[in-house]
Amino acid sequence: MMIDAKSETILDCKQSSLFQFLKNYGWIFVFFIIGFGSLVFSLGKNFLQVPGDLGDARFNNYILEHFYQWLIHRETDYWNAPIFYPYPLATAFSDNLLGSAPFYAVIRILGFSRETAFQGWFLFGFVLNYVVSAYVLKKVNLHSLSVATGAFLFTFGLPMLAQEGHPQLIYRFCIPAACYFLYDFTNKPKLKTIFFLMTAIIWQFYLTIYMGFFLLLLIVVMAFMIPLSASSINIIKFWFSRIRSAWKDARGSHKLWCIAGLILLTALLVHLFIPYLQVTNLYHFSRGFDEIKTMLPRLSSYLLSDHSTLWRLGMNNFKDLPMRHEHQLFPGLAAAILLLIGMLWKKTDEKIPFLQIHATSLLIIFLITISVNEKSLYYLLLKIPGYNSIRAVTRIQLVLLWPLAVYIAFVIDRMVRLNSSSFRVKAALGVILLLMVSESVFFSHSTYSKIEGQKRVDSLRKIAEYSLKKANYPDPVLLIHGKAGDPWQITALDAMLTAQELGVPLINGYSGNAPAYSFAEWMHSCQTLPGSVNFYVDKANEFLQDPGLKLKERIVYVRYWECGLY
Known part of the structure; x- marks a missing residue:
């Protein structure tokens, strides 16, 4: 089959262009x-x-998801992420x-x-x-x-x-x-x-x-x-x-x-x-x-x-x-x-x-x-x-x-x-x-299992949903107990992602900074829990100067089985 001069010229131009592209x-x-x-x-x-x-990877995922929830109007205020509740401007902690x-x-x-x-x-x-x-x-x-x-x-x-x-x-x-x-x-x-x-x-x-x-x-x-x-x-x-x-x-x-x-x-x-x-x-x-x-x-x-x-x-x-x-x-x-x-x-x-x-x-x-x-x-x-x-x-x-x-x-x-x-x-x-x-x-990348991360939140969510249903408060706030044997940061992030999925404010939290009176629930036994809650509530009321907050009456305790709280 004969190739005319015009076709040959076009082919040469295409080859030349490809060669120039690869060169550049x-x-x-x-x-x-x-x-x-x-x-x-x-x-x-x-x-x-x-x-x-x-830890930190899921914290960033929480902030990104918070933006998405705010964008679709499931969250009303971007700068007030509902963690460390009721302390304001939690998004700006990091x-x-x-x-x-x-x-x-x-x-x-x-x-x-x-x-x-x-x-x-x-x-x-x-x-x-x-x-x-x-x-x-x-x-x-x-x-x-x-x-x-x-x-x-x-x-x-x-x-x-x-x-x-x-x-x-x-x-x-x-x-x-x-x-x-x-x-x-x-x-x-x-x-x-x-x-x-x-x-x-x-x-x-x-x-x-x-x-x-x-x-x-x-x-x-x-x-x-x-x-x-x-x-x-x-x-x-x-x-x-x-x-x-x-x-x-x-x-x-x-x-x-x-x-x-x-x-x-x-x-x-x-x-x-x-x-x-x-x-x-x-x-x-x-x-x-x-x-x-x-x-x-x-x-x-x-x-x-x-x-x-x-x-x-x-x-x-x-x-x-x-x-x-x-x-x-x-x-x-x-x-x-x-x-x-x-x-x-x-x-x-x-x-x-x-x-x-x-x-x-x-x-x-x-x-x-x-x-x-x-x-x-x-x-x-x-x-x-x-x-x-x-x-x-x-x-x-x-x-x-x-x-x-x-x-x-x-x-x-x-x-x-x-x-x-x-x-x-x-x-x-x-x-x-x-x-x-x-x-x-040849770099050893740090990763975690997507399935493991989702299972941790799914299992905690089921427990939290049961506690919320049992409490039946009109305006609940979650306080989630840490899981035995887990670092507190991981426990806090499990709680944050769970509360985010449920659309309920959370007293727990993890961020680059935290209020001086943030509630470190993993450090308290059943004997000290009532005093710790009272102290947290008093400090929050003092900080916000809002007597109508009624925080103590709204707390739903999650995974506090040994304390008789659910």
């Missing part, structure tokens, strides 16, 4: 499939494993997840269960992190392999996987976006870029407040370094000139839209922090110096990865490290090798502003947050509102993974583009990248 994006897809596939695989056959544990909860709600609206929606929400966070970081690295004209490596490290790096038990920390896609918008505004001052930058920063606060404060620190350091990289000592004058240029070049309508947008963003940020300020004033929550001190990064922190199948056996030398599970900051041997190669290489690439700014910011924040002999520059930041509420400073590594990913992507880019690259250089690069991928793939 092939490695990006390959690295994503490997990293994302390993996460999906960790969820087990038929998605029967839920990431995290029966992260609120408002920035990512809509993704969870969409999955729930499609008909999936609470745990399955949580799995989808968990995975989608990694998708967003990879897509945005890859997009930014592609925007600075890096090779496909360099883009893939940087995005892989930022998204699936060992420090991130080590925090999967705290899934609220996953959503970090605004970090690369904000850094890029700040850099882009330097070169092309436009009002819309300022709006995009502010949107990214405020959205990150809505995603998780921890990452919002750490991103703000990174942006401030970069804002100082950018003028210096441009040989401008007067930092204020530098930025003023950029803002003035952006304002001058903008159309009148663009100016109005930008002003309106910035006012809206400011209002959103204020709206987010008002409940937290109220909670601080009401309950006097704060983080003690000694508590913060235990979770400042040490040099040894950057050598720890206890859940890495490849490296955990050689990391038993720091047994005296307090809060060890929060110090898992080792970025991987492959990242360390590439970092060392970049440092030892000739400094020509450091003239690239994007690289130079990120690399210098990485070093400065590392020096600010490191603790040596219990001394750290970070203590100076405790005087700034917000930073004195951050307990786990070690989580700064989840932000620093971005400038580290940028640095390593540029190192690989130079290795790939060298015309004189020998076979040995290419082979060495292949081994390093294989090692990086293996470090993340």
Whole structure:
């Protein structure tokens, strides 16, 4: 069969287009499939494993479900989650997840269960992190392999996987976006870029407040370094000139839209922090110096990865490290090798502003947050509102993974583009990248059985329904006894999820903070129970100054069989 010249030309164009697409994006897809596939695989056959544990993972699931219940009008007030009842603003005792909860709600609206929606929400966070970081690295004209490596490290790096038990920390896609918008505004001052930058920063606060404060620190350091990289000592004058240029070049309508947008963003940020300020004033929550001190990064922190199948056996030398599970900051041997190669290489690439700014910011924040002999520059930041509420400073590594990913992507880019690259250089690069991928793939993920989690709540719900039916109160409040042999956190979360399903307020609770007089029911015997309830009720009435609350007459006791209460 003869093929005419026109058909042959079309075929050649299609083959050429496919080849160009694979050249530009092939490695990006390959690295994503490997990293994302390993996460999906960790969820087990038929998605029967839920990431995290029966503790913090289920707490995040409770908050996400609370958002969904509020969205469909089963809950009347988002900030008043019905735990630690009757104390107000319980949602603001910890992260609120408002920035990512809509993704969870969409999955729930499609008909999936609470745990399955949580799995989808968990995975989608990694998708967003990879897509945005890859997009930014592609925007600075890096090779496909360099883009893939940087995005892989930022998204699936060992420090991130080590925090999967705290899934609220996953959503970090605004970090690369904000850094890029700040850099882009330097070169092309436009009002819309300022709006995009502010949107990214405020959205990150809505995603998780921890990452919002750490991103703000990174942006401030970069804002100082950018003028210096441009040989401008007067930092204020530098930025003023950029803002003035952006304002001058903008159309009148663009100016109005930008002003309106910035006012809206400011209002959103204020709206987010008002409940937290109220909670601080009401309950006097704060983080003690000694508590913060235990979770400042040490040099040894950057050598720890206890859940890495490849490296955990050689990391038993720091047994005296307090809060060890929060110090898992080792970025991987492959990242360390590439970092060392970049440092030892000739400094020509450091003239690239994007690289130079990120690399210098990485070093400065590392020096600010490191603790040596219990001394750290970070203590100076405790005087700034917000930073004195951050307990786990070690989580700064989840932000620093971005400038580290940028640095390593540029190192690989130079290795790939060298015309004189020998076979040995290419082979060495292949081994390093294989090692990086293996470090993340061979990681011992923390999961719990979806069936076990559902059974725990189902069994407790049946008992609670019986107690509610027997009490037959018009406006009941649940007080649920702990299950013998279980950690109190797991018991509290069983109670929270059960009460959430029943739509009944709960005296028990578990969160990042708790009222001083919260009811620790697992600590009281039948002899002390009446006195403990009276004390709790008196303190709640005193706190709320609401004599019509009638709390004591509304309490339904669940699983208090040994006390003769049901």
